[in-house]
Amino acid sequence: MPDLTEPLAAFMTRIAGPGALSGLSRLSGGANMESWAFDWTGPEGRGAYVLRRAPSADYMADRPYGHPVEAALVRAAHNGGVKAPEVVGVLADGDGMGTGYVMRRVVAEVSPATILAAPPPSLLADLGRELARIHALPRAAIPDGIPVMDTGAALAELKARFLSYGGDRPAIALAIRWCEDHLPAPADPVLVHGDYRMGNIMVDMAEGQVGGLAAVLDWELAHLGDGHEDLAFGCMTVWRFGRLDRPAFGVGSFEDYFAAYEAAGGAPVDRARFRFWLVYRTLWWALGCLQMGQAWRSGADTTVERVVVGRRTAEQELDLIGLLEAEAPEAERARPLPPSPLAAPAPVGEPTNREMVQAVRDWIESAIKPKAEGHAKFEAVVAMNALGIVMRDLDAGVRAEDRALAAALLAGETSLAEPGLLARLRRAALDKCAVDSPKYAALARARNQWGG
Template structure:
């Protein structure tokens, strides 16, 4: 659907909902969000003035109308429980054909002032004062979410989150030893929980709208479900959502303030060990989600293939985080350095790495002055070119090391090692196995993101 077609469809629907005199500006697609499209536009009404709205829409061809309806119902109950969320203007239903109005399942909501981009929230001076108070406030906000009435949100599903994740993992392709070790650890160290609440499912830096005063809105309820409320606290503390900050709670501050805010709001003190278990689960979950997104990117019909495929290589970051959380460390062998000045290569200079580097710089700087979505995608493309360049330079040496480490542990392939770890016939307590696992993870990270 072109921008002009979407604008016309929005105007038709807005006139049905808000009045025949309304007009709609050309929608602008916002950056980020690999699973859904997000657009902003302005509604003008001669009698009431202008109003900025947000459209959240499933990519056409990949709709989940029941999930969108569940998200809309969660907004209503969240407001009742005192959780800040945008006001809903309209949404498609999972039981009729309203999704046809905009091409796929959707939510229409007010656009609130504030910032959601983590890099700005963590680095801009204007948010310096509020960063110190955010962990406490986020604890209180989570306690309110966990006070929502599960019966007021029909369709919430629950169940064993580890087994749900395992099923999803098995559908995403080749098995990985680090992930197998993490699944086994989670199953052997399950925390006890007597609580069953609404769980936001994606409460993290990047899905929170903030300003200098604090939390303006909790966004992106598409993964809402029911279960152990500590899942949300663990997910917020996953290293991925710190965006380079050393502070564990979304990059903003310490767990003690998060726990204190939670207890002050609801009278229940979080168990740190339970939250740690859910943090490890969340790290594993993000790894599986990265694999899932990459698989989506390989399917014809996706219009954000570049971003989806780039996310697939972020599994390497999760592997390192899981090894650290499990106390297994990382590989000590130094990563080889590419020798771009070598003269005995069959193809000579410039090398493949040098060619990719110059194209990368062209892409990065050639988007200056373009619209925000194009600038964002150019940055993603530049990162992808960096990955390709490092793989071209280091791939042969890293693959040789990988084969040697596997054979030293008694395996001919990484999937065979993963199968043995799953079956319990191999263990990371074996130094040769641990070396093979760490070596593979280090190799992937050296190519995907050596600065991580």
């Protein structure tokens, strides 16, 4: 773990005047960037801050814009009345901490599980209002480096990535073909946050407070494009964190969310366009998970978290089938599922690979995790999750790849009208998700709906 104490203290002295740094600790969240919380005590007293950073410029090389542009956008959003953090300084090359910027720390709840257990009554309206404010930011206030998304070109890029990753996952091929067939006409571009969901918002939850949305975080995927993309992203099944009965953010209904957005000045919601983006972003995240595995395999990011997220593709494949099964004839939707593969026999003789993995996982749980703190404890839990996936995989021997079927779906040579195809896809998605993400809430729902 890098020692940022001296360079960060020098940076804060440069932008805020003499003072003392204390309480520096890495926050556990942030799938792509590091976040560090700290306090700075100067002549005007103590203030709470967060450093958002990438360790090097190379880490940012494949991104459409760097941290200076991102920081300028966050500042523009904050100045435009959006509940974005207040940026106080941007790292320079000579600061010796990679690239990034420092913000004032917002003290509020960020855990989706905690928020969704008892969401403030105003939260859904707050989410709709805040998104309308983001979409209303004037073009002149948005930094020049923020790109404009061409939906057709972006879909073609997703397809190219899929093929480069093997092109062998039928559920993903089905979704790509559907998106190609339902590509909407271009929309008047607005600022799209790009990651507007539970996990990237903070909520006032303290007893005695009115409560409500406190901050919108993680602006690194922002671009100009169709506002329906933002509307749909937080409504993906994965970002409801188990609250499947509340399709908008795990908080409420689509219609209440749309009404709040429109009441705050957002454009009228086109339901067909919203559905396209719900499928598209679920597809996007399925490929994003596969990309995490590629990042680990290439050596670009060797953390165990990357390989674990790489196996979350199965969640999105399950969700894609759930979104697209309505395209199948009624008789196919009612068709029973084929059986699952037979379970492995009970082991005898020398320890099996599965038992050896179990022993290592148990050792991490009993000897490593209890002694770890902060981000190290998070990494221990991720390592245990990785070994759990391997154990279940060794038991089941389930694979998701079928290059010939994926190619036929991409080419439009077959569809969900083919007898038995939907049932096969459902069975494969259930079995693969049971290996990779057995606690995924949508898995239990799909089993009930599909009879699996």
